Amino acid sequence: MSSALRLSRAYTTAKRIMFDDSSKFILFSDCHRGDNSFADDFANNRNIYFHALNHYYNEGFQYCELGDGDELWENVYFESIFEAHKNVFKLLRKYHLDKRLHMIWGNHDMVYKDKTYVDKHLSSYFEPIDDTDKELFEGITYNEAIVLKHRTTGQELFLAHGHQADWWNYRFWRWGRFLVRVLWKPLQVWGIADPTSPAKNYTELIKLERRIKRWILKNNLLITIVGHTHRPRFPEPGDIPFFNDGSCVHPRSITGIEIENGQISLIKWHIETSVDGTLKVVRVLLEGPQKLLDYQEKA
Template sequence: MSSTKRLNRAYKNARKIAFDDKSKFVIFSDCHRGDNSFADDFANNRNIYFHALNYYYREGFEYCELGDGDELWENINFESIFEAHKNVYQLLRQFHLQNRLHMVWGNHDMVYRDQKYVEKHLSSYFEPIDGEDKSLFVGITYHEALVLQHKDTGQELFCTHGHQADWWNYNFWKVGRFLVRILWKPLQVVGIADPTSPAKNYKELIRIEKRIKKWILNNQLKLTIVGHTHRPRFPEPGQIPFFNDGSCVHPRSITGIEIVNGEISLIKWHISTKPDGTLQIVRVLLEGPEQLKAYHNL
């Protein structure tokens, strides 16, 4: 199956979410939450991420995570990841309880396309303090894609992980998972990168982006937001509307996309130093805001 057919299928089966100019969304991907070991890339940014997530929760945002939220190639099960980042999942649970959590699976958490797996591992967790199971993400469903559809204009924002344009990581993700667990995870400690990852393979990254842009051109310039390559992308109005939210495993920073007041922006959260030497986590606007209607092409 070609990348075009995979993207078409993802779009056809996407969960549709209605929104208007009063709606607020934050879109992150590629958190790669791990077990807090030396190979857990998320651990370096977990305080930044948790602070940002708290901000979006307080401000009434809906949270969209476009795949690779949990690192289930390096780690065998969700339980070890949950224990390492329990505060994050408890906050995500609050989004879920208010129907403000929208989850997409990527190649590193592709097991979540199996609803039985999700129900078995994410519905509850064991609390050793009380010695009993407690509810977590009861009734949650992961999707291959989301389509945010504007109530007034009908404009659609197609949101998916983006590995549909990556032949190896979509079709042979189990082989990739095996290689990462057995070979590349141990080699990370000495600085050898996984060559199958488009985030660390520039030529493959460019090829993936070209395939997605081609799909956009063949689908009436539909505004598309992806992750997977970890490279933030924010086009100007009039260019191909191909957006990438980046990742949450950049060195000392995380990037994402906000949709507020009918506008779209690329943002970064990072640690900054005050004049007195103390540290603070700050939000920086990288690109935008631009009116969504500037990219509208029915």
């Protein structure tokens, strides 16, 4: 099956969410939450991520995670990830209880496409203090893709991880997982990157982006937002509407995409030093806000 067919299938079977100009969404991807070991890339930015996610919760945003939220190639069990970042998962639970949590699986957490696996590992957790099992994400469903559809204009936004355009990481993800666990995870501690990852291989990154752009051109310039490559993308109106929210494992910062007031923006959160020497987490606008209708195909 070609990358175009995989993307089309993901679009056809996607979870549909209606929205309007009063709706607010924050899109993050590629958190790669790990076990807080030396190989856990998320650990360096977890305080930034937690602060940003807490801000969006208090502001009434819905959260869409576009895949690779949990690092289940390097780590065998979700439980070790949960214990390392319990405060993050308890915050995500608040989104879930408010029906504001929308999850997509990527290649590094592709096991979440199996509802049985999700129900077994993510529905509850053991709390040693109380010596009881407590609910976590009871009834949650992970999706391959999500389509946001505007109630008034009918405009659609297609959200996916993006590995549908990466044949190795989609079809042979089990082999990729095996290689990461036995080879690249130990080498990562020494600073040697996995060459099969498009986030670390510029040639593969460009090829992947070209495949997705070709698919967008064949599908009426549908606004498409992905992650996977870790490379933020924010096109100008009139260009191919291909967006990428970046990742949460940039050095000392995380990037994401906001949708609010019928507009789209690329943002960054990072730690800034004040003149008095104190540290604070701040939000920086990188691109936008741009009206979504500016990307609407003209009749």
